[in-house]
Amino acid sequence: MIREILEYPDPRLREVAEPVATVTPEIQTLVDDMAETMYAAPGCGLAATQIGEMHRIFVVDCAEEDEPSDLRVFINPEILEKDGQVVWNEGCLSFPGVREEIKRAERVKVRALDRSGKEFLLEADGLLAVAIQHETDHLNGVLMVDKLNALKRRMMGRRLAQARKNPEGDSPAE
Numbered sequence: 215m216i217r218e219i220l221e222y223p224d225p226r227l228r229e230v231a232e233p234v235a236t237v238t239p240e241i242q243t244l245v246d247d248m249a250e251t252m253y254a255a256p257g258c259g260l261a262a263t264q265i266g267e268m269h270r271i272f273v274v275d276c277a278e279e280d281e282p283s284d285l286r287v288f289i290n291p292e293i294l295e296k297d298g299q300v301v302w303n304e305g306c307l308s309f310p311g312v313r314e315e316i317k318r319a320e321r322v323k324v325r326a327l328d329r330s331g332k333e334f335l336l337e338a339d340g341l342l343a344v345a346i347q348h349e350t351d352h353l354n355g356v357l358m359v360d361k362l363n364a365l366k367r368r369m370m371g372r373r374l375a376q377a378r379k380n381p382e383g384d385s386p387a388e
């Protein structure tokens with residue numbers, strides 16, 4: 215089921231999500247809804263907090279348009295290691311029509327559970343590493359606007375208002 219995506223400045227985007235105790239069929243349904251909502255948007259990442267579900271879950275698909283889909287599910291994700299630095303032009307489904315350059319670690323090592331509740335370890339770089347950091351921030355109530363200085367934040371506010379008036383030309387966002 216496609217769910218409504220909360221947009222900044224909805225206060226629910228500031229809540230800290232709770233760990234998932236058990237991967238139940240209800241949690242799996244939530245994961246499926248999240249994937250469906252992300253693909254419909256379209257976007258390349260979605261955290262549960264973005265649809266008002268306060269569970270530590272996010273989904274990402276960083277495949278290029280001409281590549282087969284690569285859905286990855288992270289339940290109770292923990293970033294164990296970060297290294298390097300990269301500046302990435304990021305978008306976010308909760309900030310429609312806005313993209314901003316944000317500093318992130320270049321590589322991450324993450325541990326999480328998959329949709330079946332099985333633990334996995336993943337080392338990622340490039341867009342996937344950026345998406346993992348962006349979505350983990352969402353689970354802690356941290357948004358991309360928090361990474362900007364005051365001037366850029368004001369400019370973003372203006373662009374957001376503009377994009378709401380004229381919602382065409384969006385590119386896939388996290």
Ligand code: NI
Pocket residue numbers: 305306307308348352388
């Ligand atoms: Ni986002």
